[in-house]
Amino acid sequence: MSIEPILRSLLPDTAALRHDGVTVGGVDLRELAETYGTPLFVYDEATLRARCHEAAGAFDDGVAFASKSFLCGAMARLALEEGLCVDVATGGELDLVLRSGVPPRRVIMHGNNKSKEEIARAIKEGVHRLIVDNFDEIERLGELVGAGTSVNALVRVTPGVEAHTHEYVRTGQEDTKFGFSVASGDARRAISMMRELAGVTLHGVHAHIGSQIFEVEGFSQSMSVLADFTRGDDFDELCIGGGLGVAYVAGESAPSISEWARATRDAARESGLRAEVRILAEPGRSIVAQAGVTLYRVGVVKHVTQRTYMAVDGGMSDNPRPVLYGSGYEAFDLGRPLADRPQSVRLVGKHCESGDVLIDEAHLPAATGVGDLVATPVTGAYGYSMASNYNRVPRPAVVFVRDGSAREVLRRETVDDLARLEV
């Protein structure tokens, strides 16, 4: 990690850096912190819309935003407006997306352990696609379809591709809880069983090989496996899931959504896939990560023999990724974004846990200290959506900025909200 000022490329598309402040979407981030408090998630609508638009143009109709990466009503509607379907993985996500006004015919339903109630609701609402994951689900489906009840489905398969990423977010290899193995014959058996079910229209297969993947080769391999595997079928859709990586820190670089789609299409063509088969994907992180910035206020600076700890007013409850995956982030001082960052600190949260570390070795300007506002960029994905109330810390508010104005899309949680569940 460098002591140079924060890289412009890690910030949202509309970010403008001055020596004494940063604007995103034309709005000063320090003003947002004053108005809405900290911690605060800020999303640049222009970045979100640009990435959705890019995905909608790069893949075929039916490409979906993976809502697990960041979900609220405003985000679901934005993805819809920009031409995407919305992928949900549980009944809870399905409910929120439908409440938000996304029509069921634009919803893709996932899940590795869908209850009968979840499947029944997806069928009753008429979701666009149900992605079937396992034999128990096929059995449940068999009890629900037929006699005038129908569903459009894909079968989720594991193509046997080992993606180069953290083992917790790898899913395409054989030893995984997701999908049916192609190599073992389970995937073929699942397809035969699905074809036996009256009321099920099977459109094709789906594979998701993992997350935060920087090389497109894994996706090309996955597409080749899917194309070969379905050569004798009359399917009209293949979906390569999500998983495109994003750069979180200086020195990382990731392919664009368009490059990802191009590599996938090339692999499909080279494998002889029929031109009429729709090629789909479900990007999450690559849509929302770079659009988001989290703002914190520094509360404590503590010097111990080995290092300096700088504690902010959030932590593992609003960003569990460093704890879960050892993920790296960068930080900058909102009042001095163009300054060099020679001060090396361990940026920690306020939770009662030694592991509550946001950045193991963060670089900040020499003067940054108690009372200052610091920001962590590229925090738009799997931050708010994985947020918890550990230590009964209320979840932050979320604000969208665009063309010089801000709108709160999720208000800050209160301790009263947390107390509501007491019986």
Ligand SMILES: Cc1ncc(COP(=O)(O)O)c(C=O)c1O
């Ligand atoms: C089935 C499926 N599709 C899409 C995604 C989104 O992945 P990403 O956010 O890495 O693009 C995931 C993430 O876990 C997934 O499991």
